[in-house]
Structures are given as structure tokens and as C-alpha cells.
Amino acid sequence: MNDKIRVRFAPSPTGELHLGNVRTAIFNWLFAKKNDGVFVLRIEDTDRNRYVETAVETITNSLQWMGLNWDEGPDIGGEFGPYNQSERLNLYNSIAEKLLLTNMAYKCYCTTERLQQLRETQTKNKQQIGYDGYCRNTSSNQKTNLENSKFVLRFRVPQSGITSLTDSIHGTKTFPNKLIDDFILIKTDGYPTYHFANVIDDHYMKISHVLRADEWLSSTPKHLLIYESLEWKPPIYIHLPIILGSDKSRLSKRHGATSIMEYKAEGFLPDAMLNALSLLGWALDDKTTIISREELTKKFELDKISKSPSMFDIEKLKWINSQYIRTTDNQNLNSILYSFLENNYKEKSKDYPFTLKYLSQITPLIKERINTLNEADDWINFFFHDCRKYTIEELIPKNMTLENTILLLKQSILTLQNTTPFNAELINNNLRTQAVSLDISIRQLLGSLRMAITAQKVAPPLFETIEILNKTRTIKLIEKAIDFLENPVNK
RNA sequence: GAUCCUAUCGUCUAGUAGGUUAGGACACAAGACUUUCAAUCUUGUAACACGGGUUCGAAUCCCGUUAGGAUCGCCA
Known part of the structure; x- marks a missing residue:
């Protein structure tokens, strides 16, 4: 008996991995790690129109950057390969043949024009939208006449009865079969649809748990129907709440950065991303906000996944990232x-x-x-690089004159020259002494010096900065500032 | 339009056998510290969508309403 936990992350190579995808990958990965299971990467490349050449590499790079390593996948193989759906066409076709033979599927010759028109009329008449079963009952005689034209394979959905779906976080839901239309299994180009391929692959790859986004919930009955017709045991379903953007609609390009690589480029740390994304729709307890990769893999629990969709908050991500930077x-x-x-x-x-x-x-x-x-x-x-981008006003401290400022800077050069060893502590002491003797506040002194040296109002701690720059460079920078104050017109 | 999902501070959430001053975190505000900015520490503002039940007692159970979201492709 094989009850090993096997999960998969199955993106389609159409572009970048976005935050929602990554969160799904994370939950799968965590679940596998926690339960000593297997994490499978499968590429769902059955859409030739949307296929993007570089996408597979982008996906694997993103996953690797996040530290989500897979145990089986297109690049490393595995017991149940191949892991690109485009390489499994024979398998899909043989199953399709089987369904055709048992009359559980049928060929449909309807043109896209007819289907589009059908949809329009249905919309106009406020009818239920879906395939009307036009080819469902066409006799095989009629079909032979059409044998040359293109066809798709449709699943013959039972017209009565119900399909019930048990989801680990949503519970049991029932769907009347009559509301499900005869969906497509194989497209005219010979490639399977998602509905078909995912069922077959999950079965043959022995996937035990399917963790996927909530948006699949409504089509799960279709998948269940296929399992039933093939007499296969379906996996356990766990539908994850969707991630929303700041306006509560589904996260999309409109919400700014959505691809994980953009976050990498902005300087977010992979562990921080993992931490933040794990906490979207999942919580360990009532207080944990910083949680390490290791702890996550130890404590991740399915039953703590929330049902409701969550909004992605960039501010919280930044904070979490800052915590990782600091530690x-x-x-x-x-x-x-x-x-x-x-x-x-x-x-x-x-x-x-x-x-x-x-x-x-x-x-x-x-x-x-x-x-x-x-x-x-x-x-x-x-x-x-030295850049002098300050104005005269910025160099002059509050309540001081131009002349006094020049004096202050000249005095500072002397002070620094006489500071040996040239370390932050001594620089600190000596400059403070200087401030007292000039009868100005340390605030005033450092304000002017900071601007002269860093050309910024806001900068790292000044004494350390001066030490790192070293004596010569610092003095040169102050001299430049003095020169600027004395001969502003030439600059 | 049909079907399905969901509902605790602005945001992420805790609350899992009905009894809590409804807890934490981000953000925000005030204060302390301070060399600018941060960091840190203290404090504060802020939520059970609404209406009915059940019950001595409901965020928690039931029903309804409302709102948001998803799905309804030869896309996944």
C-alpha cells in the first residue's frame, strides 16, 4: 500500500510566476515537507497559442530563488515522467480512445462560429451558458460524412444525478450534473484541455493531494466526473483562497508588481517572501508573524488555512523583509x-x-x-562617488550665518586633522568638544557637516561615515563645501 | 443571468466543542531616546456586515438579507 503524500505544482508556461502561483507552490511544498512527502513540478504546456519560450526557465528560476526545490520535474525526471504535458500526448489519446469506445465521450464537429453564436443567444436570452449538446446525439452515420472536418472530443456528462465534492477546507458540496455542460477533452489540435490532462496526470503521477487556487472549485465536478468514468480514485482536494489586490479584485497587473521576480529585483529576500506569503491565508497561532523556513516546514497544517480570500499588503511585506534584513x-x-x-x-x-x-x-x-x-x-x-548637489541654504545650519558656517567648516577640518587615531569614537569626542568651544549645538555642527560630506539631509550615522571615508576624503569634501560657500557664482 | 465560494480593526489574522475587558502583527497617532533618518521602548485609535431566531448567555449554532469574489473558453 502506497500512502505516501505526493503533491504537485503545475504551472502553465505562459509567462512569469505571480504571487498567487507562488503562494500555491509554497503551500504544496510546505505540505510535502511537513509530511515527508514528494513535491512534483509539472509543466502544463497544452496551450500552444499562449506558450512562451522562456517561461519554463523563468518558472524554475523563480522556484529555485524561493528555495522551493522539487523532487520530480521536467529537468530532473522521476518515476512518473515525463513531466511536460506536451510529451504525454500518447497517454491522453489512449485514454480518450477508451472513453470514446465506452461512449463516455463523443466527437463534436461544431464550429467556433456556431459556438460563439450559441453563447450570444444564451446570454441574450439569459439562459444558462454552455454547450447545448448538438453533436451529442448525432448518429454515427451522419458523422462519417463529416469525418474529414475537424472535431473535438467532448465528455458526455450525465444528464441527471449529482456530483459531490469533498474539499478539506470547504467541506462537502454537491453539484447537479444537469448544470454541467459537455466539456471538451481533446482540442482540434490534438492537445488535451486542462480538465482532461490534469486528471490523467494526477492519477498516473499518483498525486494524493491537490492544493490549488479556489478558482478551480467550480470546475472540480468536471474532474470528478472523469475520475468516475475511468473508475479512478480522485485525490483529496484542498482549494486555497485567492489572493486579492488592494481593491479587492483578483491580483493582476493593475496592482503593480505581481511577478515574483519583480520582488527579487526590488530587493526582497526569498525567506521574507516565503514568510509573508505563507501567512496569507494561513496562520500558525494568534501571535506569530515572523516564522522561519524551518519552523514553517515543521508546523504547517492544512486545517489552519483560511476560507476567505486575502488581500496582499505590500507594507507588511516590507516590514517582514526589514526584519529579515536586520536579523x-x-x-x-x-x-x-x-x-x-x-x-x-x-x-x-x-x-x-x-x-x-x-x-x-x-x-x-x-x-x-x-x-x-x-x-x-x-x-x-x-x-x-562625490556629488555636490547641495545649495548654500542647505549648508547653513539653523540660526547661523554664512560666515559662521564657513568658520565652522574650517574649524572642523582642523579638528579632524588632529584626530588620531581616526576612529568614530574619537571623532565623536573631538567634534563635540569643538561644538562647545564654538558655542553651537552638536545638532547645528553635524547638520552642516553632514550636508558637506554626504550631500544629503538624511544619511547614515556621521561619525562612522567619516571614519569609513577616511581623513583625506572627508577633509577634501569639506574643503569643496567651503569653496562652494565662498565662491558660489563660479559653480 | 446561472452555479459556487466567502464575510472579526484600514490590512493580515487568533477565536474550532456558546461565557474573552474580542488577542496579536502591519499601518496610523502620541510620547521617550537621539546626530539626521531609522531602530528600540511606552501608550493610544480601531473590528465581530445586517436582521431574525435557538439559549440564562451567540463573533461562535440555524434561517434570511446584503456585500464582495470565483466559475460558466478548442486558457490554464
Whole structure:
């Protein structure tokens, strides 16, 4: 008896993986990990029109980035392959043949024009929309005349009775069969539809639990009908609540970034994404908001999945991400940050080389100030290239004059020159002493210096910044500011 | 239009055998700290969609209403 838990994530290669897909993948993955099961990746590429060449790679990259490793899949194979549906056409066809023989399916020669018109009339007359069974009872004699024209294979849905569906989180629901139309199994191009392929694959791949989005709930009776006709045992269904955008409609492009790779590009950490997405429609208890990958795989429970759809909140994601940034140790964070900024900074940093070592001094200063990796840029910019973009007003502290400011800056150069060793602590002490002797507040002093050195109102802690820049560079920057104040017209 | 799903602070949620000052987190506001910005700490505002029942007692059980969402493709 084989009761091993086997789940699958089955995206179609039509583009990027969006947040909803990823959440589905996460729940499948967690469920497999928690129960020592198998996580299968299956590519549902039965739509030749929407097929995107690069999509499979994008999908696998996204999954890998998120750390959702699969045990069986198109690239690594497995006992129940192949894992691309396009490579399983023979299987689908043989089953289709079987259904045709037992009269559970029939060929339909209706043109798309007829079907479209049918739908229009149904809509206009406010009738139930769906295939009207035109070819359902056409005799085989008539059909032979049509043998040359294109046909689809339709499932012959029982016209009476009910199909009942038991879902782990929604309970048992019943659907009258007469409301289900004769849906298509095989398209004119010979490829199966989702309804058909997914049932066959789930069966042959021995999938025990199907965790998929709520939007499939209404078509599940169709799938159940196929299982029944083939005398197969259906898997256990778990329909996951849908993720909504900020306007409560289904998450889509309108809501900004939806693809997982966009989040990667914005500097979100994979573990933070995992944490945040896991908590969308699932909760461990009444207080946990930060939960590690490991803990998640230990404590994930199906019965804690909520029934209602949830809105995706970018603010909470940012907060969770900031928590992960802060708890990553400095060295680790530094290399993450380095590779994140590398491409951009290699050429951008004209005045000072962008190296792992140099960055490692800076990283601790911004660690608690950024929510996402890409926010780092605003903070550390000036470390790598000098830019004087301040105005005279910005250099002059509150309640001070131009002359006093120039004096203050000149005095600061002297102070810094005499600071040895040149470390933050001593710089701190000496500048404070200087402020007292000039009879100004440390606030005033640092305000002006900060602008002169970093060209920003808001910057990392100044004493550490000065130490990292080193004495020569700092003094040069202050000299520039003085020069600017003394000869503004030339600039 | 038909079928199905759902309903606790603005948002994510706890509440699973009816009895809680309805808890936590994000966000927001105020204060403390402070070298700018953060971080941190304290405090605060804020919810059971509505209407009927059942019950001594309902966020919790039942019925109805409303609202939102999904599905109804030779897309998945």
C-alpha cells in the first residue's frame, strides 16, 4: 500500500510566476515537507497559442530563488515522467480512445462560429451558458460524412444525478450534473484541455493531494466526473483562497508588481517572501508573524488555512523583509547586498572602488535603515562617488550665518586633522568638544557637516561615515563645501 | 443571468466543542531616546456586515438579507 503524500505544482508556461502561483507552490511544498512527502513540478504546456519560450526557465528560476526545490520535474525526471504535458500526448489519446469506445465521450464537429453564436443567444436570452449538446446525439452515420472536418472530443456528462465534492477546507458540496455542460477533452489540435490532462496526470503521477487556487472549485465536478468514468480514485482536494489586490479584485497587473521576480529585483529576500506569503491565508497561532523556513516546514497544517480570500499588503511585506534584513548577520548581509548592487555599482562608483571589503564597513550602518535591498542605494551612494548637489541654504545650519558656517567648516577640518587615531569614537569626542568651544549645538555642527560630506539631509550615522571615508576624503569634501560657500557664482 | 465560494480593526489574522475587558502583527497617532533618518521602548485609535431566531448567555449554532469574489473558453 502506497500512502505516501505526493503533491504537485503545475504551472502553465505562459509567462512569469505571480504571487498567487507562488503562494500555491509554497503551500504544496510546505505540505510535502511537513509530511515527508514528494513535491512534483509539472509543466502544463497544452496551450500552444499562449506558450512562451522562456517561461519554463523563468518558472524554475523563480522556484529555485524561493528555495522551493522539487523532487520530480521536467529537468530532473522521476518515476512518473515525463513531466511536460506536451510529451504525454500518447497517454491522453489512449485514454480518450477508451472513453470514446465506452461512449463516455463523443466527437463534436461544431464550429467556433456556431459556438460563439450559441453563447450570444444564451446570454441574450439569459439562459444558462454552455454547450447545448448538438453533436451529442448525432448518429454515427451522419458523422462519417463529416469525418474529414475537424472535431473535438467532448465528455458526455450525465444528464441527471449529482456530483459531490469533498474539499478539506470547504467541506462537502454537491453539484447537479444537469448544470454541467459537455466539456471538451481533446482540442482540434490534438492537445488535451486542462480538465482532461490534469486528471490523467494526477492519477498516473499518483498525486494524493491537490492544493490549488479556489478558482478551480467550480470546475472540480468536471474532474470528478472523469475520475468516475475511468473508475479512478480522485485525490483529496484542498482549494486555497485567492489572493486579492488592494481593491479587492483578483491580483493582476493593475496592482503593480505581481511577478515574483519583480520582488527579487526590488530587493526582497526569498525567506521574507516565503514568510509573508505563507501567512496569507494561513496562520500558525494568534501571535506569530515572523516564522522561519524551518519552523514553517515543521508546523504547517492544512486545517489552519483560511476560507476567505486575502488581500496582499505590500507594507507588511516590507516590514517582514526589514526584519529579515536586520536579523541577517553582517557578513552574510554584506555579500547579499554586494551581489545585489554589483552590476549597478561596478560602473557607477567612479570615485571609489566598489569592493566587498569596503561595502562591509558600510553595511552595518544601513542595516537598520532599509526595508528592501534597493533602498540601500540612497544611503550609500556618496561613499562611491562625490556629488555636490547641495545649495548654500542647505549648508547653513539653523540660526547661523554664512560666515559662521564657513568658520565652522574650517574649524572642523582642523579638528579632524588632529584626530588620531581616526576612529568614530574619537571623532565623536573631538567634534563635540569643538561644538562647545564654538558655542553651537552638536545638532547645528553635524547638520552642516553632514550636508558637506554626504550631500544629503538624511544619511547614515556621521561619525562612522567619516571614519569609513577616511581623513583625506572627508577633509577634501569639506574643503569643496567651503569653496562652494565662498565662491558660489563660479559653480 | 446561472452555479459556487466567502464575510472579526484600514490590512493580515487568533477565536474550532456558546461565557474573552474580542488577542496579536502591519499601518496610523502620541510620547521617550537621539546626530539626521531609522531602530528600540511606552501608550493610544480601531473590528465581530445586517436582521431574525435557538439559549440564562451567540463573533461562535440555524434561517434570511446584503456585500464582495470565483466559475460558466478548442486558457490554464
